[in-house]
Amino acid sequence: MKLLKSAALLLLPATISVNANAEYLINLADFPDWFQQSMARETSVEASGKMVIEKLNVDAQVKGKPVLQDSGSTDVWYYTMDIGSDSPVECYAFLEFDGVANSLHAIVEHSLGGAEQINGKALSGRYTLGLDMGMIDATPFLQLDTLYNLGEGGEKVVGVLKGLSAQTNQSLQICVHNEMGYQQAFYNVFASFVQAFTANDQQPELYEATYRMTINGIPVGYSQEKHTIDQDGDIATVLRDAMITPVDQVAVSRSDSQTLEWSRADGSLINAQEYTIENGQLASQFAISHAEDAWQVSGQMQGKEVNASLEYNSWLLSSFGNYTETALLLAGDAPTADYHIWLSDADPTSALPVTFTKIDEMPDANLQFELGPLTLKYLATENGSFEKGSIAQGGAELKLEKVYSKGQPVMP
Amino acid sequence: MNKLLTFLALTFALNVSAQSVPTLAEIPLTMSASQSGPLTHAIYLEVETRQADSLVKQLSNYSGITAQQLNKNTVAVALAHQPRFIGAMQRKYAQPSFVIDTDEPATRTFIEGFTKTRTDTDELEAITAYVSEYINEPTYIHGFNLASTVATQRAGDCTEFATLTTALARGLGMPARLTIGTVITAYAESADAFGHAWTEVWYKGKWQIIDAALYGAEGQQFYYLPTGILDNEGPGFAMSLMMASSLFPNRLENVQNLQ
Numbered sequence: 206m207k208l209l210k211s212a213a214l215l216l217l218p219a220t221i222s223v224n225a226n227a228e229y230l231i232n233l234a235d236f237p238d239w240f241q242q243s244m245a246r247e248t249s250v251e252a253s254g255k256m257v258i259e260k261l262n263v264d265a266q267v268k269g270k271p272v273l274q275d276s277g278s279t280d281v282w283y284y285t286m287d288i289g290s291d292s293p294v295e296c297y298a299f300l301e302f303d304g305v306a307n308s309l310h311a312i313v314e315h316s317l318g319g320a321e322q323i324n325g326k327a328l329s330g331r332y333t334l335g336l337d338m339g340m341i342d343a344t345p346f347l348q349l350d351t352l353y354n355l356g357e358g359g360e361k362v363v364g365v366l367k368g369l370s371a372q373t374n375q376s377l378q379i380c381v382h383n384e385m386g387y388q389q390a391f392y393n394v395f396a397s398f399v400q401a402f403t404a405n406d407q408q409p410e411l412y413e414a415t416y417r418m419t420i421n422g423i424p425v426g427y428s429q430e431k432h433t434i435d436q437d438g439d440i441a442t443v444l445r446d447a448m449i450t451p452v453d454q455v456a457v458s459r460s461d462s463q464t465l466e467w468s469r470a471d472g473s474l475i476n477a478q479e480y481t482i483e484n485g486q487l488a489s490q491f492a493i494s495h496a497e498d499a500w501q502v503s504g505q506m507q508g509k510e511v512n513a514s515l516e517y518n519s520w521l522l523s524s525f526g527n528y529t530e531t532a533l534l535l536a537g538d539a540p541t542a543d544y545h546i547w548l549s550d551a552d553p554t555s556a557l558p559v560t561f562t563k564i565d566e567m568p569d570a571n572l573q574f575e576l577g578p579l580t581l582k583y584l585a586t587e588n589g590s591f592e593k594g595s596i597a598q599g600g601a602e603l604k605l606e607k608v609y610s611k612g613q614p615v616m617p
Numbered sequence: 618m619n620k621l622l623t624f625l626a627l628t629f630a631l632n633v634s635a636q637s638v639p640t641l642a643e644i645p646l647t648m649s650a651s652q653s654g655p656l657t658h659a660i661y662l663e664v665e666t667r668q669a670d671s672l673v674k675q676l677s678n679y680s681g682i683t684a685q686q687l688n689k690n691t692v693a694v695a696l697a698h699q700p701r702f703i704g705a706m707q708r709k710y711a712q713p714s715f716v717i718d719t720d721e722p723a724t725r726t727f728i729e730g731f732t733k734t735r736t737d738t739d740e741l742e743a744i745t746a747y748v749s750e751y752i753n754e755p756t757y758i759h760g761f762n763l764a765s766t767v768a769t770q771r772a773g774d775c776t777e778f779a780t781l782t783t784a785l786a787r788g789l790g791m792p793a794r795l796t797i798g799t800v801i802t803a804y805a806e807s808a809d810a811f812g813h814a815w816t817e818v819w820y821k822g823k824w825q826i827i828d829a830a831l832y833g834a835e836g837q838q839f840y841y842l843p844t845g846i847l848d849n850e851g852p853g854f855a856m857s858l859m860m861a862s863s864l865f866p867n868r869l870e871n872v873q874n875l876q
Contacts, residue, residue: 452756452774456756506763506852507762507763507765507766508766509715509718509721509763509765511852513852550855551853551855551856551859552849552852552853552855552856553852553853554851554852554853555853557856577856577859577860578859578860578863579859579863597667597867598667598862598863598865599642599644599812599862599865599866599867600643600644600645600865600866600867600868
C-alpha cells in the first residue's frame with residue numbers, strides 16, 4: 206500500500222506557477238481614482254530578444270527586448286527591457302550577492318536613489334506597498350513593492366517601484382520597474398528573464414521542495430531544500446531560506462541563509478556549513494563536523510569567534526533525516542520519537558533534544574514537532590514529506606505550506 | 618526543515634517593539650466596556666495565553682503583579698506599571714557575557730562615553746536617557762545584536778536598546794538583566810500592547826525597570842508584563858528568547874483600572 210501511494214505521489218504534477226500579484230499591505234481603495242486606475246494598467250509584452258551570457262551558460266529568448274547596459278563589472282549584468290510603458294523594466298544578474306531578500310532590498314534602495322536623481326527631488330515618504338512569494342517553475346522568488354513620494358508640498362510626486370528577486374543555481378536575478386501598474390507584464394518579463402538562467406539546468410536531485418511562509422496571512426518568504434545522492438550513497442542537502450518581513454509601514458527586515466549539509470542514508474548528520482545574512486550584514490557563519498571523537502563546531506556570530514565541542518556525542522538528525530524518521534514514525538506503532546539536532550541559529554554550542562509526536566488533528570496535522578518551548582503542528586505524508594504546518598505565538602500565527610516539490614524524500 | 622523551524626521560532630521571538638508602530642509585534646488589546654477615562658497607576662486585565670499555568674508561575678516572581686488562572690487559557694492579572702522582580706541578585710548579572718559583552722572594546726568605549734558626559738541627574742534616568750540618545754537609528758531588525766554590535770552600529774529595536782542598557786548598567790557596576798515581555802501603553806482614551814524588551818537593574822537594594830526604547834515616547838503610562846529573561850547569555854541565547862516569548866499573550870481582554 207505504501208509503495209502504491211508513493212508511486213501515485215510521483216505522478217502528481219510537481220510544478221506550481223504563481224503569478225506575481227503581491228499581497229498589498231495598503232488598501233488601494235483608500236487612494237484617489239487616478240491612482241487606482243494607474244495601478245490597474247496592463248500591457249501585453251509581445252516583443253522579445255536574445256540574451257546571451259556565456260559565463261552563466263545563458264542563451265535564450267527573453268521577453269521585452271533586453272538591452273545590455275554597461276555594468277562596469279564582470280560579475281554583474283544589467284539589462285533594460287522595453288515593455289511599452291514609459292519606464293523600462295530593469296533586470297540584473299549577479300554572480301556574487303547577499304541573497305534573494307537582502308539583494309532585492311539593496312536594489313530597491315539603489316533604484317529609489319536613482320529616482321531621486323532623475324527627478325531632482327528628495328525622497329519624502331515611503332511605504333511597503335506589497336510583499337509576495339511565488340514560484341517560476343522550480344525557482345522561488347520574492348516580491349517587494351514600494352510606494353514612495355519625492356519632493357514636498359505642491360512639488361510632491363508619487364511613484365511605485367516594483368521589485369522581484371530569485372536565485373537560480375549559479376546566480377541571482379533581480380528585476381525592478383519604476384512605474385505604477387503593469388504588474389502582470391512586469392512579472393512576465395521577470396519570469397522570462399529567470400527562465401533564461403534555468404533553461405540549461407541539469408537537476409539530478411533526489412528530492413526538492415519549497416515551502417511558503419506567511420505570518421498573519423502576509424507572505425514573508427520561503428525555504429527551499431534540495432537533496433542529492435553522491436556516489437558513496439550519502440546525501441548532500443542545500444537549504445536556502447529567504448525572508449522579507451514588514452516591521453512597520455516603512456521598514457522591512459531581510460534575512461537570507463544557506464546551509465550545505467551532508468548526511469548518511471539513515472538520516473544521521475555527517476557535517477554541515479551554513480551562513481546567515483541579515484539586513485546586509487553577515488550575522489553568523491558556522492560549521493560542524495565530527496573529529497577527535499566529538500562534534501566540533503567552529504564559526505562566528507556577529508564577528509565574534511565561537512568554537513565548541515558539543516557535550517552530546519551521538520547521532521544527530523539531519524534535514525534529510527527528518528523525512529526518513531517521520532516516515533518511520535508514521536509507519537510504526539510508537540507514539541513519539543526523540544532525537545537530537547544541531548541548529549546554529551538556536552544554539553551553535555549544543556545538540557538540542559527534539560520530539561516528534563503523532564497527533565490526530567486531520568486534515569490539518571498528524572504530527573507535532575517540539576523544540577524547547579516551540580511547538581509546530583504539521584501534516585506529513587507517509588513518505589515523511591512535510592505538507593503544511595503552523596505555529597501560533599502571541600498575536601501572530603505563522604503558516605508553512607509546501608508550494609513545490611519534485612521527487613521523493615526516499616532512498617532509491 | 619530543522620533550519621526552517623529555527624527560522625520561524627526566531628521570527629516570533631524577535632518580534633518586539635521599539636518606538637514606531639510594529640506590524641507583527643502587536644498584541645490585540647480590548648478595553649473593558651466599563652472603563653472610562655485614562656488608565657491610572659494599577660490595572661486589571663485578562664490575559665489569554667496558551668500556557669496559563671506557566672505564565673502564573675512566571676509572574677509569581679514579581680511584586681506588583683497578582684496573577685490567578687481563570688481557566689485553561691486565561692489568567693486574571695492585577696498589574697502595577699512598574700512590577701518588581703523579587704528574586705535574588707545573582708553574580709552572573711554583574712559579569713560580562715557573550716551577549717552583554719562589556720569586555721569588548723566597542724562596548725567599553727561606549728561605557729566610557731557615558732562616564733565622561735555623566736551629569737548630576739538621577740543615575741537610572743541618566744543611563745536610560747544616554748542609551749536612548751546613543752541609538753540614533755531606531756529600526757527593526759530580524760535579529761538580536763550583541764552589546765558590542767549595538768555600540769558599533771548605534772541602531773536597533775527594543776532588544777538592542779535593552780542589550781545596550783544592560784551592558785551600560787553592568788559596566789557601571791550595577792547588576793542588570795535583560796527582560797522580555799509585553800508592554801501596555803496607555804493613552805488618554807485608549808491603550809495598545811506589544812512584545813517588548815527592557816532592563817531590570819539591581820539598584821539601591823532592589824530590582825528596578827529601566828526602558829531606553831520607550832524613553833520619552835508618547836503615552837501616559839507604561840505597564841510591563843514580564844514573561845521571561847535572557848537567562849542564557851552565551852551563543853545559545855536564542856533559546857532563551859524563544860522560551861521567554863513562548864509566554865507572550867495571544868490577546869489582552871477586559872483592561873480597566875484596578876478597583
